[in-house]
Amino acid sequence: MTLWFATGNTHKQTELAAILSGHRIKIPRDRGLFDFNPPETGNTFFDNALIKAQALYQVLKEPVIADDSGLCVDALEGRPGIYSSRYGAKEGENLSASARNTLVLEELGDSPQRRARFVCAMVLFLSRDRFLAVQETLEGEILREERGRGGFGYDPIFYIPEQGCTVAELTEAEKNRISHRGKAGKRLAALLSTTGS
Numbered sequence: 001m002t003l004w005f006a007t008g009n010t011h012k013q014t015e016l017a018a019i020l021s022g023h024r025i026k027i028p029r030d031r032g033l034f035d036f037n038p039p040e041t042g043n044t045f046f047d048n049a050l051i052k053a054q055a056l057y058q059v060l061k062e063p064v065i066a067d068d069s070g071l072c073v074d075a076l077e078g079r080p081g082i083y084s085s086r087y088g089a090k091e092g093e094n095l096s097a098s099a100r101n102t103l104v105l106e107e108l109g110d111s112p113q114r115r116a117r118f119v120c121a122m123v124l125f126l127s128r129d130r131f132l133a134v135q136e137t138l139e140g141e142i143l144r145e146e147r148g149r150g151g152f153g154y155d156p157i158f159y160i161p162e163q164g165c166t167v168a169e170l171t172e173a174e175k176n177r178i179s180h181r182g183k184a185g186k187r188l189a190a191l192l193s194t195t196g197s
Contacts (some may be wrong), residue, residue: 001192002026003124006052006066008036011152016065018176019185025065028056045069045082045121046135053125065188069120069181071154073104073142075113080104084154101146101157114141118158118167120180122188132191136183138167151175 002024005013010027017025028036038055042048045068053066070084080087080100088095088103095103108114118138125131138160146156148168155167160178167175176182 001063004028004031004056004060004062004064006036006038006056006064012067012181015172015176015179015181016067016185018172019182020189022189031060033059040068040082042068042082045119046123046133048082049121049123050125050131050133053123053131057125057128064125065122066125067120067122067181067184069118071104071116071158072119073108073116075111075115076104076107079107097153098146101154104142104154105144105157108142114143116140116142116158118154118180120184122181122184124188124192132188134184134187134191136180136187138178138180138183140167 003020005016005025005027007013007027008029013025013027036056038052040048040051042051048068049066052068053064056066057064068082070081072078072081086094087100117140119135121133121135123131123133140158140160143157143159143166148156148166150170151168158167160167163170167179
């Protein structure tokens with residue numbers, strides 16, 4: 001099945017294509033929609049994923065998958081949360097990924113409480129009145145400095161004790177196997193296979 005992924009983020013597209021290897025993953029720019037960017041006005045990851053899925057489905061009228069994901073840090077009362085990609089933005093200008101990492105580390109300071117999780121809500125919009133939704137997490141903690149060159153976003157500061165490394169130190173296959181997006185994608189694929197298209 002061809003699934004339209006409601007994102008402009010090619011890193012996410014590559015990850016999802018590997019996770020849902022039995023399906024063809026396209027993004028809005030493949031249909032010439034270079035400015036697809038619906039306002040994320042929801043209060044939860046699920047709300048925002050549904051907003052994006054509905055918006056792209058209304059344009060294409062074909063199966064659409066959308067996710068909303070981010071980093072939630074306990075000691076920061078769940079921040080950056082749903083604002084992860086635009087955390088610290090000033091006057092509409094987003095910070096670079098490295099600058100966002102630095103901001104999180106500065107806000108945490110020397111706090112001994114480093115528990116955090118990546119959250120991913122994923123919605124598959126099949127028709128106007130039919131969708132599937134899942135939400136998954138990857139539990140870990142925040143280091144005091146960046147480590148690793150892989151991944152993107154907050155991956156270099158997110159440490160997974162069970163793996164003994166940061167997400168940025170995982171191979172692409174390892175990340176897709178255990179990540180919040182990987183787990184959500186596999187659950188969604190399993191639901192899709194049992195319900196049919």
